Amino acid sequence: MDFAVDDAMQGYLDAAAGVASQIAPDYQQRERDGFIDPQLRRQMGSCGLIAPELPRELGGRDERALTTGMITEQIARGDLTVAYVQVIGSLVGQILARTARPELAARWVPQITSGEDVVAIGLSEPNAGSDAGNPSMTARPQGGGWVLRGTKSMSFAMHAGAAVVFARTAPEGRGRGITAFLVELDRDGIQRRASPDVGTRAVGRGGIEFTDTWIPPDNLLGELGTGFTEVMQGFDFSRSLIGLQVIGAAQVTLEETWEYTGERTAFDQPLSSFQGVAFPLAEAETLLAAARLLCQKTLWLKDAGLEHTKEAAMCKWWAPKTAYDVIHQCLLSHGQYGYLSDRPIEQRMRDVLGLQIGDGTAQIMKLVIARHSVDRELAP
Structure with missing residues (x-):
């Protein structure tokens, strides 16, 4: 395995570190505002910090997935929620590049990589979270296209210009007869409702209700009835990125805590200088280093074109848990000051908590x- 950083990668990482420094002071303000400034998205896009692994003809940079992961960690050091722009951008960008009709991909993928727009992904439903292979949302043929009916929960529900959604097109049972579509969210029959989340409020998560929403036939992604299987392959990538996203938030919190405990007497x-303070932080350093290596290995x-589904699942369950535990320990190590809401520690802990749920x-x-x-x- 080779995790060496070449000159091209270093350029992206330096740009990501610059963005992280710029956005860190406004981390808590973005939570209060409940959105991410579109100009910030465009700045990230102009630096190649959104889905750089995509091909250049679609607005990407032909970079490695490993580069994308390292960029994600850097941005999350400044604001975990802003890193969602990159994680969702890579997930949806790869789905569209792989499964959309060429004209549709050429229209939407460059908007993602440039930061001009966000394309969300709607897999979960209010009554079907983990059971994603059994959606209630339906799509029926009408007028040469498709009519969608149902509700999806998703990040960027309040801000995205379009969304990839999964709907049942045939009654074939769990995981079958499901088709993926790209839906422009300015169409008739669409209503958005914000979710009062504990954390990650800047990403505008919520529910989108589709009431007899018509879309043209070319908005179908992949083959009819195989969308769940085709599109779920992209989640191996996003799960690895999420691991590095939460590690970035935990690592910067740990560094702040080392500094605080070195100054506080x-x-x-x-x-x-007290073992009871230093040893838990030393354990945290070790756990984050191990989690980072697991995520980098997966990328x-x-x-390398090798199987990595199992490793991606390891990243997704262990890294968010580890990051939450580390940030929690850092909060305690700050004592009363860690409990104050005017410091970013408690917000990072709430933001990371959400990623123990989302994406699996x-x-x-x-x-x-x-x-x-x-x-x-033999398995469960």
Whole structure:
């Protein structure tokens, strides 16, 4: 495995670090505002910080998936929610590049990579979260196209210009008869409702209700009835990116905590000189280093064209849990000051918590790992 950073990668990482420094002071303000400035998205796009692994003809930079992961971690050091722009951009951009009609991909993928717009992804439903292979949303043929009816929950529901959604087109049972579509969100029959989330409020998560929403036939992604299988392949990539996203937020919190405990004194000594303070932080350094290597290995496997579904599931359940535990320990290490809401620690903890749920819960990820470790009939 080779995680070496070449000159091209270093340029992207330097640009990402510059964005992180710029956005960090407004992290809490973006939560209060409940949105990410479109100009910030465009700035990221102009630097090649959104889905750089996509081909140049679609607005990407032909970079490695590993580069994308490192960019994601850097941006998340400044604001985990802004890193969602990159994570969702890579997930949806790859789906469209792989499954959309060429004209549709040429229209929407460059808007993603440039930051001009956001394309969300609607897999979950209010009554079907982890059971994503059994949607209630339906799509029926009408007028040469398709009519959608149902509700989807998604990040950027309040701000996206379009969304990839999954709907049942045939009653064939769980995971079958499901088709993916791209839906422009300015069409008739669409209503958006914001979600009062505990964290990640800047990404505008919410529900979108589709009431007899018509879309043209060319908006179908992949083959009819195979959308769930085709599109789910893209989640191996996003799960690795999410791992690095939360690690970035945890790592910067840990660095702040080392600095704080080195400056704060008790009993005429720096807090960091006490084993009870320093040892938990040392454990945190070790856990984050291990989680980072797991995520980087998974992206290396993707770049090498090797199977990485099991490793991606490991990234998705373990990295968010580890990041949450690390940030929690850092909050406690700050004592009363860590409990104040005018510091970013508590917000990072709330933001990371959401990623123990979104994109697949720990239980679903462990199910994936088990089914790739033993014969299917022996797994849960």
